[in-house]
Amino acid sequence: MCGLIGIVGTPDSAYESFLGLMNLQHRGQDGAGILTVDPYCGQFSLQKGSGLVENVFSERSFRNLRGLCAIGHTRYATIGRRDPNMLQPFLEAEAGIGIAHNGNIVNCYQLREDLIDRTPAIRFSTESDSEIILKILAEALGDGPRDVSTVFLAITRAMEVLVGSYSVVGALKDGSVFGFRDPDGIRPLVFGRKSMNGKAAYALASESVALDYLGYAGIDEIQPGEAILIDSNGQVTRKVLHQKTHSSCMFEWVYFARVESEFEREPVYRARFRLGTVLADSIKQRKIEADVVLPVPETSRIAAIAIAESLDLPFRELLIKNRYVNRTFILDGQESRQEAIRRKLFPIAAEIEGKRCLVVDDSIVRGNTAIQILKLIKQCGAREVTVVSTCPPICHPCYYGIDFPSPKELVAYNRTEDEIARVLGADRIVYQTVEGLKKALEQDSICAGCLTGQYPTDVSSGADFELKRLADRQKQLS
Ligand code: SF4
Numbered sequence: 042m043c044g045l046i047g048i049v050g051t052p053d054s055a056y057e058s059f060l061g062l063m064n065l066q067h068r069g070q071d072g073a074g075i076l077t078v079d080p081y082c083g084q085f086s087l088q089k090g091s092g093l094v095e096n097v098f099s100e101r102s103f104r105n106l107r108g109l110c111a112i113g114h115t116r117y118a119t120i121g122r123r124d125p126n127m128l129q130p131f132l133e134a135e136a137g138i139g140i141a142h143n144g145n146i147v148n149c150y151q152l153r154e155d156l157i158d159r160t161p162a163i164r165f166s167t168e169s170d171s172e173i174i175l176k177i178l179a180e181a182l183g184d185g186p187r188d189v190s191t192v193f194l195a196i197t198r199a200m201e202v203l204v205g206s207y208s209v210v211g212a213l214k215d216g217s218v219f220g221f222r223d224p225d226g227i228r229p230l231v232f233g234r235k236s237m238n239g240k241a242a243y244a245l246a247s248e249s250v251a252l253d254y255l256g257y258a259g260i261d262e263i264q265p266g267e268a269i270l271i272d273s274n275g276q277v278t279r280k281v282l283h284q285k286t287h288s289s290c291m292f293e294w295v296y297f298a299r300v301e302s303e304f305e306r307e308p309v310y311r312a313r314f315r316l317g318t319v320l321a322d323s324i325k326q327r328k329i330e331a332d333v334v335l336p337v338p339e340t341s342r343i344a345a346i347a348i349a350e351s352l353d354l355p356f357r358e359l360l361i362k363n364r365y366v367n368r369t370f371i372l373d374g375q376e377s378r379q380e381a382i383r384r385k386l387f388p389i390a391a392e393i394e395g396k397r398c399l400v401v402d403d404s405i406v407r408g409n410t411a412i413q414i415l416k417l418i419k420q421c422g423a424r425e426v427t428v429v430s431t432c433p434p435i436c437h438p439c440y441y442g443i444d445f446p447s448p449k450e451l452v453a454y455n456r457t458e459d460e461i462a463r464v465l466g467a468d469r470i471v472y473q474t475v476e477g478l479k480k481a482l483e484q485d486s487i488c489a490g491c492l493t494g495q496y497p498t499d500v501s502s503g504a505d506f507e508l509k510r511l512a513d514r515q516k517q518l519s
Contacts, residue, residue, distance in 0.1 A: 043069045050241055050275055051109065055075050055102070058112070061246055062075070065248060067297075068115055068247060072116045076113070112139065114142075117442075140209055140210065142174055142208070153173055156176055178199055187217070193280060200283040204499055219268065220232070224266035225488070227290050229247055229248065229298075231262055235258055243275070245269070266282055266285065286497050291478060291487045292432070312481060313344050313347075319473065321348045332355075335358065336356075336402075338386075357389075383413060399429055408464060430472050435491050436448065452465070
């Protein structure tokens with residue numbers, strides 16, 4: 042999962058991209074990059090580096106990153122985490138195109154072989170699926186003119202062969218910015234506009250929070266399979282090129298997106314609140330009693346408030362987060378994850394002792410985080426611990442860019458709720474159901490592949506990716 046931004050129509054495009062990426066930092070912390078185009082000389086400027094956005098760019102960066110348009114990327118790695126070559130945006134300077142991509146191409150190894158068959162002299166600088174998208178677009182654009190019909194034709198060709206999830210923002214050397222979203226709309230992309238000194242500026246981003254922050258209004262979702270081109274004169278053209286389903290990733294709502302964002306004009310905040318309300322109903326039905334509701338910070342807080350309100354129980358922040366420690370979900374390897382959990386949460390023992398606690402978490406993947414947290418709570422003398430997960434059991438891998446491991450590493454794989462509770466060290470566990478999830482999100486059509494094993498695209502080549510991911514992880518750990 043990564044964060045994307047694209048800005049066109051302002052000399053501050055690079056700085057706005059930087060600010061936009063700061064607001065998308067939660068989507069990836071491995072590295073960041075910004076690509077600008079000076080349309081007067083057709084020159085690209087690119088800066089990227091490892092680490093947090095604020096550490097990659099400095100004041101000097103914005104003297105070099107010049108132009109009326111820019112695209113930016115913040116990276117969350119599923120493979121090649123330590124490889125700086127994998128940082129985006131990717132640029133084909135000779136072809137006059139650069140792109141940044143969020144998602145995962147399931148058939149990337151096949152597409153790579155096809156590209157080599159067609160053009161034996163082709164050179165890849167990385168193993169990234171995003172570079173393959175770039176090569177396919179550059180090949181389809183060729184040396185011909187770049188106008189809306191040729192750009193949309195190139196994107197259509199790409200959509201015909203790419204299998205998986207992809208939101209893409211791109212820049213052409215004439216100063217145009219384009220964007221598109223996969224035919225199932227798995228990964229998000231939003232568009233907004235604003236007026237600056239009487240001139241229009243436009244922006245694309247993974248989440249509305251980045252555009253809101255930058256003052257863009259009229260924020261609108263790019264539809265599944267839709268492409269948009271904003272040329273250097275500010276002409277905007279949008280067209281649905283190849284639509285299959287509406288299958289946006291349920292995990293954006295549950296965990297990944299900022300709570301200030303909106304998808305499909307629905308605030309993530311409200312969706313998370315409803316996740317809690319639906320769960321409270323099933324807690325009531327199961328006649329589970331408790332003294333206090335406490336969230337595992339940060340993502341589950343809104344659902345925990347809803348549960349406490351619905352059950353008429355006190356809501357208490359009893360796990361205090363050390364905000365200088367990174368989110369464990371994005372860290373490398375098991376060991377660092379477990380250490381980080383111990384470092385990052387501090388329980389308020391005096392308020393936990395002797396209480397029956399409803400501990401609300403957004404999701405449980407491997408279970409390592411939950412095991413450590415429950416250990417902490419039990420050590421504080423909790424009388425009883427019920428774990429409440431706003432996400433249903435995750436039993437299948439994600440092939441679309443979320444680092445859910447192979448099934449055997451998933452705590453919910455092949456286990457009953459009682460067995461999961463035992464592994465975690467809880468007295469019981471209450472999971473959201475898939476029906477409850479859809480009801481809470483008010484979405485009939487979502488991707489829930491990791492919950493049900495039913496994916497919106499063919500994932501038969503996903504095993505190649507999984508093998509590569511495991512080999513990569515092994516390499517990092519050795
Ligand atoms: S499989 Fe799960 S995590 Fe992956 S895109 Fe679908 S819903 Fe999201």
